[in-house]
Amino acid sequence: MPARPIPPLSRRQFAGAIAGAAALPWLTSCSAPRTSTGMRASAGAAGAKGTPKRKRVALITTIVRKFSHGQHFVDRLLEGYGWHGRHHTSPLDLVSLYVEQFPENDVSRERARRHGVKLFPSIAEALTLGGSQLAVDGVLIIGEHGDYPRDAKGQPLYPRFRFFKDVVRTFERVGRAVPVFQDKHFAMDWREAQETYRDAQRLGFPLMAGSSLPVTWRIPEVEIPLGTPLVESVGVGYGHHGYYDIHTIETAQCMSERRAGGEVGVKSVRALKNEAVWQLLGERESTRRLCFAALNRSQTLAPAPGYTFAEPSIAHLRRVSPFAVAYVFEHHDGFRTTTFHFNGTVEPFHRDTASLNDFTYAGLTQRGDIVSTLMFLPMPPTMCTLASFFSPLVRHIETMMLTGKTAWPIERNYLTTGMTLHAVDSLLGGGATLATPELRIPYQPTPGPHFWNA
Incomplete structure (x- = not known):
C-alpha cells in the first residue's frame, strides 16, 4: 500500500494542542509529600510572609567551557535566553556550582565572579552552601564533556552516576530531597542506571533527564x-x-x-x-x-x-x-x-x-x-551561535523546579x-x-x- 502522509495539524487542532499543553502543570504549585523513608521531598520554600521565594538551584558539572553542555545550562540560568520573541530571565537563582575540571578555556570562574555564584570544592558543599542543611531547591547534574577515560566499549566515563550518588548521599544525610535534572542518559553502566532510578523512587524526589532532541x-x-x-x-x-x-x-x-x-x-x-x-x-x-x-x-x-x-x-x-x-x-x-x-x-x-x-x-x-x-538541531558554531535547542530543555527544568512535577x-x-x-x-x-x-x-x-x- 502506498504511504499516505498524515496531514499537518489544522489551526484549530494546533490551538487545541497548545491549550492542552497550557493545562499541563507548567506553572502550578505542588505539595511536598513525605516519602516512605520519612524524607521530605520538597519543591521549595515560601517566604516569611507567605510570598514565594525565588527557587535556588545548584549545578553540578564536569566542565564549563564554550559550547560545553555545562556552559549551555549555566549561561541560560544566569543570563536568560530568547523565548517566543522575548528575552526570558530565569525564575531560578543559580547560587552554587561544583565544577570538576578547569581547562585553560574555562569560563566558570568568570561567570561565578560576574554573577556572584559560589564555586564549591565538593558536591555536598554546593548543595548545602557550606552548611549542614540543604540550602537549594533543586539540582542540575550536567555530566557531559571534559577529559575522561573511555571504557572498553568506547564510552567516555563521564561521572554522571558518581555525581548523582553524591547528591543522593547529601539528601539522605540531611533528611530532605529536592527535584533533580540529569542531562542525557543516566549512566554508562546498566547497574548504575538501575540504581539511579531506584534511588529516585526510594527517596521520592522528582527526577527529569534526557536529550534536547524531544523538545x-x-x-x-x-x-x-x-x-x-x-x-x-x-x-x-x-x-x-x-x-x-x-x-x-x-x-x-x-x-x-x-x-x-x-x-x-x-x-x-x-x-x-x-x-x-x-x-x-x-x-x-x-x-x-x-x-x-x-x-x-x-x-x-x-x-x-x-x-x-x-x-x-x-x-x-x-x-x-x-x-x-x-x-x-x-x-x-x-x-x-x-x-x-x-x-x-x-x-x-x-x-x-x-x-x-x-x-x-x-x-x-x-x-x-x-x-x-x-x-x-542547529549545531554551533557552523549553524548557529547559541545552541538554542537547549532553551526548551531549560524551560522544562525551570518548570519542574517551580512545581515539583516533571514534563514527561x-x-x-x-x-x-x-x-x-x-x-x-x-x-x-x-x-x-x-x-x-x-x-x-x-x-x-x-x-x-x-x-x-x-
Whole structure:
C-alpha cells in the first residue's frame, strides 16, 4: 500500500494542542509529600510572609567551557535566553556550582565572579552552601564533556552516576530531597542506571533527564496524537556510538510512546553494521520506507554526484555512508523501533565526513500512513551561535523546579538509557540479539506537546 502522509495539524487542532499543553502543570504549585523513608521531598520554600521565594538551584558539572553542555545550562540560568520573541530571565537563582575540571578555556570562574555564584570544592558543599542543611531547591547534574577515560566499549566515563550518588548521599544525610535534572542518559553502566532510578523512587524526589532532541523545534511541527495506532518507528541520526546513540533513540521514543496502549517496554535488541544494514533495508520494506521518509526530511544528507536532489536509495546511502549502524528494538506489544546512524566515509565518526548532521523521525500507522519530521538541531558554531535547542530543555527544568512535577515520565529516560547501553553491547558483540527482560518498563506518556513550537 502506498504511504499516505498524515496531514499537518489544522489551526484549530494546533490551538487545541497548545491549550492542552497550557493545562499541563507548567506553572502550578505542588505539595511536598513525605516519602516512605520519612524524607521530605520538597519543591521549595515560601517566604516569611507567605510570598514565594525565588527557587535556588545548584549545578553540578564536569566542565564549563564554550559550547560545553555545562556552559549551555549555566549561561541560560544566569543570563536568560530568547523565548517566543522575548528575552526570558530565569525564575531560578543559580547560587552554587561544583565544577570538576578547569581547562585553560574555562569560563566558570568568570561567570561565578560576574554573577556572584559560589564555586564549591565538593558536591555536598554546593548543595548545602557550606552548611549542614540543604540550602537549594533543586539540582542540575550536567555530566557531559571534559577529559575522561573511555571504557572498553568506547564510552567516555563521564561521572554522571558518581555525581548523582553524591547528591543522593547529601539528601539522605540531611533528611530532605529536592527535584533533580540529569542531562542525557543516566549512566554508562546498566547497574548504575538501575540504581539511579531506584534511588529516585526510594527517596521520592522528582527526577527529569534526557536529550534536547524531544523538545527542540520540529519541521514540520508534528505531535502524534495519544493513542495513534502506530506499528513501527524509525529514527535517523549520526554520531559516536556509546554516547551519541541516545539522541537518535530518544528522537524515536518520544514519538513511539504515544502509540495506542502507551509504552510497554523492549524485549530484545539487535545491532547491525555496514553490510548488515544494507541487507536489512533491502529485505524489510516497511523499515526501508520509513528510513527514506525520514531522510526526505533531512536538511543535511550528502547529495548525489553533481549536487542533485536525487531520491534517497540504498545505493546512494552505500556511496555516501559506507559506515552505517542500525539498532533494532522489538517491543513487548509487537511494535518495532529501528534507529540508523549514517556516519559517512570514515570510521570512527567525524562530523566533517558524516553523510548527514541532523536527526529525523518517521512512523508507520496500522493503516499504512507515514508521519515524519525533522528534529531541528542547529549545531554551533557552523549553524548557529547559541545552541538554542537547549532553551526548551531549560524551560522544562525551570518548570519542574517551580512545581515539583516533571514534563514527561522518568521511565522514558530509564528505558532509553537501557536501550542505548544494550544496543552498544550488541554492537560490540558482533550483532547478537540480546533478550532484555530488564527493559520491560511500561509507562504512559504525558499529553504534551513538549517540543518548542515556534
